[in-house]
Amino acid sequence: MSPPIPIASAVPITGxxxxxxxxxFGSAQLLAKAKTVSLALPSEPTLARVLSALAEKLPxxxxxxxxxxxNRLASGFACNINGLAFVRDPSAKIASGDRILILSxxxxx
Amino acid sequence: MHGFHGRLLHxxxxxxxxxxxxxxESRLRAFLGGIGLxxxxxxxxxxxxxxxxxxxxxxxxxxxxxxxxxxxxxAKFAVVTKSPLSGFIGxxxxxxxxxxxxxxxxxxxxxxxxxxxxxxxxxxxxxxxEIRDAEPLRGKTPGETExxxxxxxxxxxxxxATIGAAGENRVRxxxxxxxxxxxxxxxxxxxxxxxxxxxxxxxxxxxxxxWDERGVKIIANRLRERxxxxxxxxxxxxxxxxNLAVFNRLGALPARNFQQSTFDxxxxxxxxxxxxxxxxxxxxxxxxxxxxxxxxxALSGAEQRLEYETLFALGPLCGISDPQSVLQAAHLCxxxxxxxxxxxxxxxxxxxxxxxxxxxxxxxxxxxxxxSDGLLTAIKAIAERNGLGDLLAEGSKRAALDTGQGxxxxxxxxxxxxxxxxxxxxxxxxxxxxxxxxxxxxHNRSGAYEADFSGAVDRFHGxxxxxxxxxxxxxxxxxxxxxxxxxxxxxxFNDFYAEAADLLGDVSGWDCSASELRRAGERITILKRxxxxxxxxxxxxxxxxxxxxxxxxxxxxxxxxMLDAAELKEMISGYYQxxxxxxxxxxxERKLRELEVMKALPPGxxxxxxxxxxxxxxxxxxx
Numbered sequence: 001m002s003p004p005i006p007i008a009s010a011v012p013i014t015g016x017x018x019x020x021x022x023x024x025f026g027s028a029q030l031l032a033k034a035k036t037v038s039l040a041l042p043s044e045p046t047l048a049r050v051l052s053a054l055a056e057k058l059p060x061x062x063x064x065x066x067x068x069x070x071n072r073l074a075s076g077f078a079c080n081i082n083g084l085a086f087v088r089d090p091s092a093k094i095a096s097g098d099r100i101l102i103l104s105x106x107x108x109x
Numbered sequence: 110m111h112g113f114h115g116r117l118l119h120x121x122x123x124x125x126x127x128x129x130x131x132x133x134e135s136r137l138r139a140f141l142g143g144i145g146l147x148x149x150x151x152x153x154x155x156x157x158x159x160x161x162x163x164x165x166x167x168x169x170x171x172x173x174x175x176x177x178x179x180x181x182x183x184a185k186f187a188v189v190t191k192s193p194l195s196g197f198i199g200x201x202x203x204x205x206x207x208x209x210x211x212x213x214x215x216x217x218x219x220x221x222x223x224x225x226x227x228x229x230x231x232x233x234x235x236x237x238x239e240i241r242d243a244e245p246l247r248g249k250t251p252g253e254t255e256x257x258x259x260x261x262x263x264x265x266x267x268x269x270a271t272i273g274a275a276g277e278n279r280v281r282x283x284x285x286x287x288x289x290x291x292x293x294x295x296x297x298x299x300x301x302x303x304x305x306x307x308x309x310x311x312x313x314x315x316x317x318x319x320w321d322e323r324g325v326k327i328i329a330n331r332l333r334e335r336x337x338x339x340x341x342x343x344x345x346x347x348x349x350x351x352n353l354a355v356f357n358r359l360g361a362l363p364a365r366n367f368q369q370s371t372f373d374x375x376x377x378x379x380x381x382x383x384x385x386x387x388x389x390x391x392x393x394x395x396x397x398x399x400x401x402x403x404x405x406x407a408l409s410g411a412e413q414r415l416e417y418e419t420l421f422a423l424g425p426l427c428g429i430s431d432p433q434s435v436l437q438a439a440h441l442c443x444x445x446x447x448x449x450x451x452x453x454x455x456x457x458x459x460x461x462x463x464x465x466x467x468x469x470x471x472x473x474x475x476x477x478x479x480x481s482d483g484l485l486t487a488i489k490a491i492a493e494r495n496g497l498g499d500l501l502a503e504g505s506k507r508a509a510l511d512t513g514q515g516x517x518x519x520x521x522x523x524x525x526x527x528x529x530x531x532x533x534x535x536x537x538x539x540x541x542x543x544x545x546x547x548x549x550x551x552h553n554r555s556g557a558y559e560a561d562f563s564g565a566v567d568r569f570h571g572x573x574x575x576x577x578x579x580x581x582x583x584x585x586x587x588x589x590x591x592x593x594x595x596x597x598x599x600x601x602f603n604d605f606y607a608e609a610a611d612l613l614g615d616v617s618g619w620d621c622s623a624s625e626l627r628r629a630g631e632r633i634t635i636l637k638r639x640x641x642x643x644x645x646x647x648x649x650x651x652x653x654x655x656x657x658x659x660x661x662x663x664x665x666x667x668x669x670x671m672l673d674a675a676e677l678k679e680m681i682s683g684y685y686q687x688x689x690x691x692x693x694x695x696x697x698e699r700k701l702r703e704l705e706v707m708k709a710l711p712p713g714x715x716x717x718x719x720x721x722x723x724x725x726x727x728x729x730x731x732x
Binding site for chain 1: 558665
C-alpha cells in the first residue's frame with residue numbers, strides 16, 4: 001500500500017481555510033492507491049466541496065467513485081463522518097479536523 | 110404450468126421407495142419457490158416435535174421459478190430442514206450449476222426422509238431415481254466426492270451436492286457443498302449425514318416453460334446491464350471481504366469472541382490488502398454477471414475462496430491476524446464441509462474458555478486467541494469429533510451447556526446459531542434483526558444492517574420504529590430467497606416489488622402485482638415463525654447473548670455504548686407490533702387467516718399424473 005498522500009492544498013489558499021482528511025475504503029482505496037488524503041478547504045465547506053477537491057486531487061476516482069459532476073458520490077458509494085454519522089446530503093457542513101470516510105454503500109455479505 | 114414443473118419427488122431412505130407428487134399451483138403461488146416453498150414443505154413433512162437427527166426429519170431441496178431463466182444471479186437452490194443447531198427452521202441457499210441441473214430434472218422440490226442402512230448417494234435423472242452405495246466415499250472431501258461420482262456414472266455433466274466428513278460425523282454446523290459453494294448455515298449437512306446420505310447427484314433435460322420469453326429477456330437484459338454498474342462495484346471489484354476494514358473503522362467488527370469491536374491487527378486481513386497481496390482471480394456462479402467470488406493464493410499454491418463472514422469468523426473473532434492462517438482454516442472448513450461462521454464462533458468460545466481457565470484440553474491444543482496452530486488443529490478435531498472436537502462439534506450453545514461454569518455467558522449465539530460479523534451493540538437495528546430471526550443469529554434472512562449502514566436511522570440508539578424496518582427487510586429477503594434472486598442484485602432494481610412482480614408474471618403467466626409479492630414475503634416469514642412456534646419457540650428465544658446486554662462496546666468509535674435489555678425489549682415489542690404478532694411474539698390465528706397461510710397449504714400432495722409409470726421400476730431399493 002502506498003503511503004498517505006501528503007497534505008497539499010486542493011484549492012487556492014486565500015483567507016481562512018480548514019483541513020480535513022478523507023479515508024478511502026474498497027475500490028476507492030485501490031483506485032487511488034492511498035488510504036488517506038488530506039485536504040485544505042475554504043472555511044465552512046460542504047461535503048460537495050470536499051468531493052470536488054478530492055476529484056481534483058484524485059481524478060481517477062471521477063466516474064467510478066465520485067459522480068461526473070464531482071459534487072456527489074457515485075451511486076454505489078457512501079460517506080461517513082468520523083466513523084459516526086452517515087451523510088447523504090451534499091450540502092452537509094464539514095468541520096475542521098473531520099475525517100470523511102468514503103466507502104461502499106452496500107454493507108452486505 | 111410455467112416457471113415451475115409442478116412436481117415434487119419424495120424419497121424415503123428407510124425403504125428405498127420414491128414417489129413423484131403433484132405440487133399444487135396454489136402452494137407455489139403462495140410460497141413462490143426456494144426458501145418459501147421449502148418452508149411450506151417443512152411444515153407439512155416434519156412431524157411436530159421431530160428430533161433433527163431422527164429419520165423423519167425431512168431434508169428438502171427446492172428450486173424456484175426464476176432458476177433457469179437466464180436471469181443473472183438466479184442459479185440458486187434452497188435447502189430446508191429442522192436445524193440440529195437451533196431445533197427450529199434451518200434454511201440455507203447455495204448456488205451455481207447444481208441449481209440449474211436440479212430444475213432440469215423436472216422437479217420443483219426433493220423431499221428426503223428416512224435413514225439408509227449404510228452410506229449411500231442418490232442419483233436423480235429426469236424421471237428416474239437410483240440409490241447407490243457410497244461407503245467408498247466415506248471421509249472424502251466434497252470436491253473428491255463430486256469427481257468420483259461423475260466418474261462412476263460416466264456423466265461428466267452431472268452435478269453433485271455432498272457432505273464432507275463433518276456431515277458424516279453429524280457436526281451440528283456441517284454444510285452441504287456443491288462446486289465449492291455451500292448451503293452453509295444451520296447444519297443441513299449434519300441432517301444429511303444422519304440419513305446416511307453422502308450426496309445427491311442430478312442430471313436432467315427438462316427445461317421449465319416460460320410464459321413470455323421475450324418479456325423475460327427484456328427484463329433480464331436490463332438487470333444484467335444494471336448489475337455491471339456502480340451499485341455492485343464492491344462485489345465485482347473486491348468482494349465481500351471489503352467489509353472488514355469498514356466495519357473495523359466503524360467499531361462494528363466483532364473480535365476475540367465479541368470482547369472487542371475492533372481488531373487492531375486487522376490491516377493485513379483487510380479486503381484491500383488481500384486484493385493487493387493475495388488475490389488470485391475472481392469467479393462467479395453459473396448465470397451470474399456480478400462474479401463476487403474472490404479466490405486468494407494460499408502459501409501451498411492452492412486457491413481459496415474467501416468471503417467476509419469466513420474472514421471475520423476465522424480471523425478477528427479468533428484473534429488471528431495472519432491471512433495465510435485464515436486461508437488455511439477456510440480451506441479446512443471447506444474440505445470437511447463446515448459452516449465457517451459457526452466454526453469460528455464455537456472456536457472463539459473455546460478460546461475464551463481457555464483464557465478463563467476452563468477446558469484444560471484447549472491449552473494442550475494451543476486453542477488460544479491468536480494461535481493459528483490451535484485453530485487449525487481444532488478444526489480437524491471438530492470434523493473428526495476427536496477429543497475436545499467432539500464437544501465443539503455440538504456448537505457453542507450445547508458446548509456451553511455441557512461445560513457449565515458460567516460459560517454460557519460468552520457463547521455468542523441466538524437460538525443456537527452463532528452470530529455473524531456484525532457488532533450488535535453499535536448496530537442497533539441489526540441487533541433486533543439478529544434477535545428475532547427465525548433461523549437464529551442471521552444477517553441474510555433480514556438485511557437489518559442496511560438501515561444502520563445507510564444513515565436512515567441512528568445506529569447507536571434503538572427504538573420501537575426499528576420493528577418496522579426489520580419486518581420489512583425480512584419480507585424482502587423472503588421474496589428474494591424464494592424467487593430466487595441473489596441479494597447482491599437487490600440494488601439493481603428501481604422498484605423491486607413492481608419489477609419482480611412483472612418478472613414473475615412473465616415467467617409464470619400469473620397476473621402478479623407488487624402487493625401480492627409483498628404479501629407472499631410476509632406469509633413466508635410468518636410461516637417460519639409459526640413452524641418454530643409449533644416446535645416449541647418461546648419469547649426468550651428472541652433474544653441476544655447476555656454479554657451483549659451487559660458489557661459496553663469495548664473499543665472503537667462507539668466505545669462505551671450500551672445495548673441494554675430494556676432497549677432491546679422495546680425494539681422487539683415494536684417488531685411484534687409491526688409483524689401483527691401478539692405481545693409475546695406468537696403468531697395469532699387472525700394473522701394466519703389474514704395471510705391465508707393454511708389455505709395455501711393443500712391437505713397433501715397427490716401422486717403426480719405426469720410421472721412415467723416406468724420410473725419406479727428404475728428405482729434401486731436398498732438391500
